[in-house]
Amino acid sequence: KAGVTQTPRYLIKTRGQQVTLSCSPISGHRSVSWYQQTPGQGLQFLFEYFSETQRNKGNFPGRFSGRQFSNSRSEMNVSTLELGDSALYLCASSLGQKTTNYGYTFGSGTRLTVV
Amino acid sequence: GQNIDQPTEMTATEGAIVQINCTYQTSGFNGLFWYQQHAGEAPTFLSYNVLDGLEEKGRFSSFLSRSKGYSYLLLKELQMKDSASYLCAVTGAGSYQLTFGKGTKLSVIP
Numbered sequence: 756k757a758g759v760t761q762t763p764r765y766l767i768k769t770r771g772q773q774v775t776l777s778c779s780p781i782s783g784h785r786s787v788s789w790y791q792q793t794p795g796q797g798l799q800f801l802f803e804y805f806s807e808t809q810r811n812k813g814n815f816p817g818r819f820s821g822r823q824f825s826n827s828r829s830e831m832n833v834s835t836l837e838l839g840d841s842a843l844y845l846c847a848s849s850l851g852q853k854t855t856n857y858g859y860t861f862g863s864g865t866r867l868t869v870v
Numbered sequence: 871g872q873n874i875d876q877p878t879e880m881t882a883t884e885g886a887i888v889q890i891n892c893t894y895q896t897s898g899f900n901g902l903f904w905y906q907q908h909a910g911e912a913p914t915f916l917s918y919n920v921l922d923g924l925e926e927k928g929r930f931s932s933f934l935s936r937s938k939g940y941s942y943l944l945l946k947e948l949q950m951k952d953s954a955s956y957l958c959a960v961t962g963a964g965s966y967q968l969t970f971g972k973g974t975k976l977s978v979i980p
Contacts, residue, residue: 759912786966797972798913798957811967845912847968859903859968861912 757782759848759862767868773834776865780827780848787829788859789821792843801844804829836869843867872896874971876958881977886948890956890974892941898963904932904943905957907973913957916943945976953978 760779768774780787788811789801800813804823821831827848833840843866847859873895882888894902901920905913917925919934919941931944945952955975959968 788967790968790970798959798968798970800967800969803966805966811965813967849966860915861905863912 759846759860761844761846761862761865763865764863765866765868767870768836770836770838770869772836773832774836774867775830775832776844776846776867778829778831778846778848778862780829780846781860784848784850784860785827786849787823787827788847788849789829789831790845790847791815792845792864793841798845801831833867838869841867841869872960872962872969874958874960874969876956876971876974878972879975879977881979882945882948884948884950884978884980887944887946888948888976890943890945890958890976892943892958892971894939894941894958894960894971896939896960896962896969898965899936900961900963900965902932902934902941903957903959903961903968904930904941905959906954907957908954916956948978950978950980952976 762777786805788803790798792798802821803811807823818834823829843864845864846862849859876892904916907913917932924933929946934941955973957973958971
């Protein structure tokens with residue numbers, strides 16, 4: 756079955772612009788989580804959506820937002836980009852149930868560079 | 871809050887055994903994951919521990935002690951392709967988010 760698909764793979768934006776990233780989860784998975792990965796901070800949780808509802812939110816400013824559609828696809832948006840937003844943004848999908856001994860499946864990520 | 875510590879880097883020889891430790895402090899605990907991430911690629915799932923003890927899966931084993939807030943990943947018969955970052959992550963009680971350590975970069979040398 757198809758894995759987690761993230762688009763685009765690479766993106767270059769200018770400070771002050773906004774950006775939208777997309778994630779299509781594995782078919783049948785209803786939970787989508789977003790993470791930011793940087794060399795200094797590692798992987799940090801942004802937010803998690805299940806059945807179009809945000810269930811968890813990480814400690815990021817309000818410039819970071821997301822949503823999930825009825826087909827479980829998710830988008831995240833970053834407004835007023837700053838240089839520090841340059842990172843690899845990873846999306847992970849899961850069934851969304853508490854007993855998950857198979858882990859979350861990650862997409863290949865979107866590499867965002869802010870100049 | 872949650873705090874997860876693991877060594878930054880490790881080096882081991884091909885064919886050897888290496889143990890990567892992870893200690894965590896959490897306000898609640900549901901389970902602990904280990905992921906492997908090759909440079910420029912997505913993290914891939916290795917193991918999940920929710921109860922104390924050792925889980926073995928081929929060349930990889932993972933151990934958990936909830937009372938000590940401690941886990942390790944054991945890699946046997948190391949191969950060059952095992953050179954990667956190994957990420958320890960925990961989920962809190964009632965939470966669906968993964969809190970990651972900063973990862974251990976393992977270099978396997980001939």
